[in-house]
Amino acid sequence: MTLRDIINKLLRRQPASASTARERLQLVLAHDRSDLSTDILDQMRKEILEVVAKYVEIDMDEGAVSLETEDRMTALVANLPIKRTLNGQIKLIEPDSNPQVNPKETENIGQNSQESFDS
Amino acid sequence: MGTDTRVILICSGKGGVGKTTLTANLGISLARQGLTTAVLDADFGLRNLDLLLGLENRIVYTAQEVLEEECRLDQALVKHKQESNLSLLPAGNPRMLDWLKPDDMKSIVNMLKEQFKYVLIDCPAGVEDGFKNAMAASQEAIVVTNPEVSAVRDADRVIGLLNTNSIKPVQLVLNRVRPKMMASQEMLSIDDVTDILALPLLGLVLEDEQVIVSTNKGEPLTLNSINSPAAKCYLNIAKRLQGEDIPLIDPIEESSGFGAKFRRLMQTKIF
Numbered sequence: 001m002t003l004r005d006i007i008n009k010l011l012r013r014q015p016a017s018a019s020t021a022r023e024r025l026q027l028v029l030a031h032d033r034s035d036l037s038t039d040i041l042d043q044m045r046k047e048i049l050e051v052v053a054k055y056v057e058i059d060m061d062e063g064a065v066s067l068e069t070e071d072r073m074t075a076l077v078a079n080l081p082i083k084r085t086l087n088g089q090i091k092l093i094e095p096d097s098n099p100q101v102n103p104k105e106t107e108n109i110g111q112n113s114q115e116s117f118d119s
Numbered sequence: 120m121g122t123d124t125r126v127i128l129i130c131s132g133k134g135g136v137g138k139t140t141l142t143a144n145l146g147i148s149l150a151r152q153g154l155t156t157a158v159l160d161a162d163f164g165l166r167n168l169d170l171l172l173g174l175e176n177r178i179v180y181t182a183q184e185v186l187e188e189e190c191r192l193d194q195a196l197v198k199h200k201q202e203s204n205l206s207l208l209p210a211g212n213p214r215m216l217d218w219l220k221p222d223d224m225k226s227i228v229n230m231l232k233e234q235f236k237y238v239l240i241d242c243p244a245g246v247e248d249g250f251k252n253a254m255a256a257s258q259e260a261i262v263v264t265n266p267e268v269s270a271v272r273d274a275d276r277v278i279g280l281l282n283t284n285s286i287k288p289v290q291l292v293l294n295r296v297r298p299k300m301m302a303s304q305e306m307l308s309i310d311d312v313t314d315i316l317a318l319p320l321l322g323l324v325l326e327d328e329q330v331i332v333s334t335n336k337g338e339p340l341t342l343n344s345i346n347s348p349a350a351k352c353y354l355n356i357a358k359r360l361q362g363e364d365i366p367l368i369d370p371i372e373e374s375s376g377f378g379a380k381f382r383r384l385m386q387t388k389i390f
C-alpha cells in the first residue's frame with residue numbers, strides 16, 4: 001500500500017487504476033495460460049468437490065477452486081472449509097495464516113475450520 | 120558472418136504497439152555502431168518498414184522475387200542512404216501469404232546470414248501464420264508491449280508460443296511509457312509488466328511526439344534528433360543488445376521539479 005492509496009481511501013476516492021489493471025491481468029492470464037475453458041474449469045471444480053465430499057463435509061458455499069499464477073507458473077488452488085468429517089469427528093485444524101502455494105499443478109486443500117459448526 | 124549472426128524476431132501479438140518503429144530505430148542504431156544489419160519486413164499483408172525508413176521509392180525487387188529466384192538477394196536489398204551498414208529486404212505482394220511456408224522464411228534468413236551481423240525481423244501482428252513463419256526463422260526475440268492490459272495480455276500469448284518453440288533469449292521492450300501517468304499510478308508500472316510477463320527488460324521507450332514527426336519524414340529518430348526522449352531510449356536498447364551495461368532510466372526520475380518530488384512521495388510504500 002502506498003501513501004497515495006491511503007489518501008485515496010481517506011478521501012473515499014477510487015483507487016488508482018494501475019492496481020485494478022494489475023489484478024485483472026493476473027486473473028485473466030491465469031486462465032489464458034492454463035488453456036482451460038470456463039466450462040472445463042467448472043466441471044473440474046464440481047468433480048473435485050464431489051471427491052472431497054466423500055470423505056469430509058465441506059462448506060459448498062465457501063469452497064473455492066481457482067487458478068493462480070505467478071512467475072509464469074500456474075497453480076490450481078482449492079480452499080475448502082471443512083465442516084466436519086463424515087464419522088462425526090470434528091477436525092479443528094487451525095487455518096494456515098499464510099497458505100503456501102506450490103508452483104506447478106498442486107492441489108492445495110486448505111482446511112479452514114468453521115467456528116459455527118454443529119455436532 | 121554465418122554462424123555468429125544474430126537473428127532477432129520483433130513481435131508483440133497486439134497490433135500497433137511499436138514493432139516497426141523499434142525495428143527501424145534499432146536497425147539504424149546498430150548500423151551506426153558499425154554492425155552490418157538487415158531489416159526484414161515480414162509483415163507481408165501490411166508492409167510499412169520501407170516507409171518508416173524512407174526507402175519506399177527505391178524498392179525494385181522484394182523477398183518474393185528472391186524466393187522465386189527471379190533475382191539475386193543483393194538486387195532486392197535496399198541500402199540505406201546515410202547508413203550504408205543497414206539494408207532493407209522489402210516484403211513482397213500480400214498474395215505471398217497464400218503460399219509462404221516456414222521453410223521459405225528460413226531460406227531467406229539463411230541467405231541474409233551470409234552477409235550480416237544482425238537480422239531483425241519485423242513481425243506482423245497476431246499469432247497466426249505470418250507470425251509463425253517469421254518465428255520459424257528466428258533464434259531470439261524481442262517482445263514489444265505497451266503498459267496497457269490488452270497489449271500485455273497479447274504479449275503473454277506470444278511469449279508462451281516463443282517458449283514452446285525454444286526461442287531464446289526472449290527480452291521485453293516496454294513502449295509508450297508516460298512517466299506522469301506511471302507516477303500517479305494510472306498506468307501499469309515497469310515492475311508490474313516485467314513481473315507479470317516474467318521477462319528481462321531490454322529497455323523502455325518513452326511516449327514521444329517526435330516519433331510521429333520522424334515517421335512523417337521517413338527518417339527514424341535515431342538518425343538525427345538524438346536528443347529526443349525516445350531516440351535516447353532506442354539507442355540504449357541497441358547498446359544493451361550489444362552487451363553494454365547501460366542502466367535503465369527511471370521514468371519517474373525523468374520528470375523533475377516539485378511535481379516529481381511530490382509524486383515520488385506519493386509512491387512511497389507504507390506497508
Ligand SMILES: Nc1ncnc2c1ncn2[C@@H]1O[C@H](COP(=O)(O)OP(=O)(O)OP(=O)(O)O)[C@@H](O)[C@H]1O
Pocket residue numbers: 131133134135136137138139140141162167242243244294295296324325326327328330331334349
Ligand atoms: N514511443 C512512441 N511514442 C509515440 N508514438 C509512438 C511510439 N511508438 C510508436 N508510436 C506510434 O504508434 C503507431 C504504431 O507504431 P508501429 O507502426 O511501429 O506499430 P506496429 O507494432 O509495427 O504496428 P502493426 O502491428 O500494425 O505492424 C505509429 O503511429 C507510431 O508513430
Ligand SMILES: [Mg+2]
Pocket residue numbers: 138139140162167241242
Ligand atoms: Mg508494423
